[in-house]
Amino acid sequence: MSTTATNASTDANQASTAAWDPIFDELNFPKDPDNMYAQTVATMLHGAEVVGLRHRVKIILAQPKNELMVHFPVKMNDGHHHLFKGYRVQHNNALGPFKGGLRFHPDVHLDDVKSLALMMTLKCALVRIPLGGAKGGVKCNPREMSVDELERVARRFTSAIQHVIGPDYDIPAPDVGTNAQVMAWIADTYQMSTNDRTSTDGMRVVTGKPVEIGGSLGRNKATGQGVVDVLVEMLPAFGIPIEDMRVSVQGWGNVGSWAGRILQKLGAKIVAVMDHSGCLLNEDGFDTEALTAYCQEHGSIAGFEKAHKTTGSGKDTSKGAQPISLEDFYKTRVDVFIPAALEQMIKAEEASYINCRVIAEGANGPVTPEGDEVLEKRGIHCIPDILANAGGVTVSYFEWVQNKTYHMWDEERVDAELNRIMVMAARRTLVAKQKYDVPMRQAAYCSALEHLGAVYRVRGIFP
Ligand code: GLU
Numbered sequence: 001m002s003t004t005a006t007n008a009s010t011d012a013n014q015a016s017t018a019a020w021d022p023i024f025d026e027l028n029f030p031k032d033p034d035n036m037y038a039q040t041v042a043t044m045l046h047g048a049e050v051v052g053l054r055h056r057v058k059i060i061l062a063q064p065k066n067e068l069m070v071h072f073p074v075k076m077n078d079g080h081h082h083l084f085k086g087y088r089v090q091h092n093n094a095l096g097p098f099k100g101g102l103r104f105h106p107d108v109h110l111d112d113v114k115s116l117a118l119m120m121t122l123k124c125a126l127v128r129i130p131l132g133g134a135k136g137g138v139k140c141n142p143r144e145m146s147v148d149e150l151e152r153v154a155r156r157f158t159s160a161i162q163h164v165i166g167p168d169y170d171i172p173a174p175d176v177g178t179n180a181q182v183m184a185w186i187a188d189t190y191q192m193s194t195n196d197r198t199s200t201d202g203m204r205v206v207t208g209k210p211v212e213i214g215g216s217l218g219r220n221k222a223t224g225q226g227v228v229d230v231l232v233e234m235l236p237a238f239g240i241p242i243e244d245m246r247v248s249v250q251g252w253g254n255v256g257s258w259a260g261r262i263l264q265k266l267g268a269k270i271v272a273v274m275d276h277s278g279c280l281l282n283e284d285g286f287d288t289e290a291l292t293a294y295c296q297e298h299g300s301i302a303g304f305e306k307a308h309k310t311t312g313s314g315k316d317t318s319k320g321a322q323p324i325s326l327e328d329f330y331k332t333r334v335d336v337f338i339p340a341a342l343e344q345m346i347k348a349e350e351a352s353y354i355n356c357r358v359i360a361e362g363a364n365g366p367v368t369p370e371g372d373e374v375l376e377k378r379g380i381h382c383i384p385d386i387l388a389n390a391g392g393v394t395v396s397y398f399e400w401v402q403n404k405t406y407h408m409w410d411e412e413r414v415d416a417e418l419n420r421i422m423v424m425a426a427r428r429t430l431v432a433k434q435k436y437d438v439p440m441r442q443a444a445y446c447s448a449l450e451h452l453g454a455v456y457r458v459r460g461i462f463p
């Protein structure tokens with residue numbers, strides 16, 4: 001069970017929570033129960049207590065190694081200059097170079113970025129890839145920017161953080177509001193700014209690049225594919241056959257739309273979807289390819305029910321689709337619910353009426369600690385973010401390896417290696433769940449922390 005920094009003492013497991021407060025006090029944490037960073041650290045420290053991590057490793061992991069905040073001006077299309085705020089938080093590099101996405105979104109805040117960077121450390125540790133954890137972003141609204149403005153922001157931000165990133169030091173990737181094109185601008189800017197202009201090695205500074213400039217086949221769909229790989233591995237234990245299972249998806253962006261499309265191919269029915277514009281229901285199951293194409297053209301799912309396009313076989317792709325309220329979206333009866341939008345969306349209230357048996361967290365941190373407690377009481381299984389959405393960073397790792405070795409893997413190899421890593425991580429989580437008798441989120445944290453603890457044991461702490 002997860003708890004917050006301030007209500008730690010109310011946790012059922014008094015023995016483990018007793019050790020939390022001193023670390024929060026020792027590190028001067030703000031006593032704000034809604035602070036996402038404090039929440040993530042509390043969950044991490046609980047796991048650290050369960051696996052018996054030493055105090056020195058706990059305090060190292062409770063704060064990021066480096067935090068950079070930058071302000072930079074960009075000329076907008078109307079001629080005025082706007083001052084943007086950006087971040088790069090490098091949480092930990094004990095396992096390998098700092099690694100994690102860059103998010104372009106109006107709600108980017110330092111504490112959320114710190115929290116997401118810590119999750120990256122744990123995610124890489126859980127899937128046992130030799131990478132550390134980082135996260136960054138720019139507070140901006142890409143939906144309200146032209147392509148030219150977006151490019152100028154990406155390039156100018158790169159130049160503001162270029163002294164702290166590097167192909168073997170800190171390797172950004174796509175996240176909410178960024179994509180392969182943004183990575184291409186970042187890689188190009190970085191490479192043009194490095195001292196050695198005779199080499200294209202600087203292009204390795206980001207993953208999730210377009211395939212034309214060294215991106216990996218299978219990277220674009222990787223996070224959604226990883227969600228599906230974990231579900232296929234775990235659902236039999238919950239007695240849910242993929243064939244004909246009902247699924248709802250929150251967020252029809254990269255992760256949600258890929259997970260939905262792959263699941264539909266496996267025979268599942270995507271019956272409810274939600275994005276920033278609203279919610280749709282289709283009891284017969286959406287044509288997920290048509291919904292994705294519509295979304296790419298119109299920027300959201302709004303109006304899909306009225307699009308009425310006809311497929312080659314004469315089928316109306318909007319047939320059966322109808323708008324529903326947010327509450328009805330959550331209350332739609334499904335086997336699996338995939339939150340694939342933003343963090344902190346499933347609070348106690350939403351958790352009390354979500355009508356599903358399993359949640360697979362495509363997004364990072366979509367369920368708050370209070371939401372988690374309600375889900376736990378209701379017996380809803382939650383496959384946590386650091387496991388469910390680790391496919392993205394795993395294929396990022398494959399991209400980095402391919403770039404370093406000047407090789408290109410075919411998509412079959414990428415998919416097979418990804419599947420192997422996701423299945424192993426899922427089994428590792430279930431083993432930790434049994435061993436420590438904790439819920440799945442805690443089990444995933446425990447397994448990641450066991451690995452980090454072992455690495456610190458052999459490396460020691462300098463000097
Ligand atoms: N942004 C993704 C995540 O949260 C991918 C990070 C990466 O590929 O480095 O896992």
